[in-house]
Amino acid sequence: MIQKFRPTATSKKQLDFFSLFDSEEEDEIVPIVEMPLEQIYEVYVAERIEPSDEFIASPVMDIDMTEDDEIQLETTAPDNQYELPPGHMLHVLNQATEDDFLYTLDEYNAELGGLVINWSADDVFVLYNMVMEESFEVVKQLTFSKNLYSVDEYGQIQVNPILEAETNWYMSESFELACATQGLDAVEFRDKLKPMLYEATHCKYEMDAKRSQYLKDKEVVFHACSEGMGWDIFFDDDYFMQDKKLAIKWTDQELFDVYKLAFYETLDLFENLVTFNRITYTDAQGWAHINPSFEREIDWIESEAFEIIGNHLGYDVAAVRKQIAATCTMHFN
Numbered sequence: 001m002i003q004k005f006r007p008t009a010t011s012k013k014q015l016d017f018f019s020l021f022d023s024e025e026e027d028e029i030v031p032i033v034e035m036p037l038e039q040i041y042e043v044y045v046a047e048r049i050e051p052s053d054e055f056i057a058s059p060v061m062d063i064d065m066t067e068d069d070e071i072q073l074e075t076t077a078p079d080n081q082y083e084l085p086p087g088h089m090l091h092v093l094n095q096a097t098e099d100d101f102l103y104t105l106d107e108y109n110a111e112l113g114g115l116v117i118n119w120s121a122d123d124v125f126v127l128y129n130m131v132m133e134e135s136f137e138v139v140k141q142l143t144f145s146k147n148l149y150s151v152d153e154y155g156q157i158q159v160n161p162i163l164e165a166e167t168n169w170y171m172s173e174s175f176e177l178a179c180a181t182q183g184l185d186a187v188e189f190r191d192k193l194k195p196m197l198y199e200a201t202h203c204k205y206e207m208d209a210k211r212s213q214y215l216k217d218k219e220v221v222f223h224a225c226s227e228g229m230g231w232d233i234f235f236d237d238d239y240f241m242q243d244k245k246l247a248i249k250w251t252d253q254e255l256f257d258v259y260k261l262a263f264y265e266t267l268d269l270f271e272n273l274v275t276f277n278r279i280t281y282t283d284a285q286g287w288a289h290i291n292p293s294f295e296r297e298i299d300w301i302e303s304e305a306f307e308i309i310g311n312h313l314g315y316d317v318a319a320v321r322k323q324i325a326a327t328c329t330m331h332f333n
Contacts, residue, residue, distance in 0.1 A: 256309075259305060
């Protein structure tokens with residue numbers, strides 16, 4: 001499998017695959033400009049180096065191998081700017097042995113310590129075409145062979161690392177450029193990829209039947225999964241993509257354990273904030289406000305569930321609420 005350059009997956013502009021699930025309404029699709037082949041070179045050079053009549057100073061692109069045999073691409077600006085012709089790129093040979101055949105190539109530059117390769121528009125087009133075709137074929141084979149994920153001995157879903165690597169690339173700026181060279185729309189592709197993977201692992205008829213059954217079961221809770229979602233949820237048998245919710249059946253004991261944990265965590269949070277004098281904070285105008293981390297707990301503290309659990313655990317809930325209110329009021333003064 002052709003490896004993707006790591007920065008496309010770690011850039012600040014890198015999208016996350018599950019960001020596709022975060023909004024109820026899709027943003028307006030802005031089609032990627034279809035660049036003619038002859039413009040690819042011009043765009044590629046313009047984004048990295050300033051043109052001149054002869055040679056130009058270009059950042060050096062270092063490709064290195066990590067311990068996990070994963071290609072890393074890093075742009076550096078060395079103290080001594082190397083004079084490279086337009087469209088040329090320096091690939092430093094950090095891991096090559098002394099007798100490596102790479103040193104015999106005409107592109108090898110001993111002074112720069114690497115290969116100086118001229119990337120033409122045709123080269124870029126062919127490279128992207130190869131990478132995309134192979135990537136699509138890999139995902140297709142994973143889907144047909146039902147090898148998108150596995151379940152470990154503890155019953156936990158483990159996504160196939162190959163699928164994870166490919167989808168990371170699909171969410172990158174590099175993939176957008178690859179799509180542009182092939183006349184494809186990256187946004188449209190991503191939007192279609194989501195249901196394709198879901199439908200390959202969830203039978204629509206079975207999911208509709210499940211949904212109807214779960215809606216009648218008072219012990220089943222549908223949990224929203226827009227935030228903090230991962231592959232383990234996406235591939236779960238009880239994840240409903242159309243609702244963006246995961247159905248979980250809770251026993252009375254499990255519900256009690258969850259509420260009990262939430263009750264104790266709230267009291268611990270309050271005690272810690274008071275101990276370190278952080279129950280409130282003062283803004284630039286001098287106004288005092290409840291710490292946001294505790295403000296989110298107020299509705300829960302005032303709820304009937306909080307009172308039921310607290311009383312069951314032996315607390316005087318009315319006194320607890322009164323103490324919390326008095327402490328917050330005191331910090332406002």
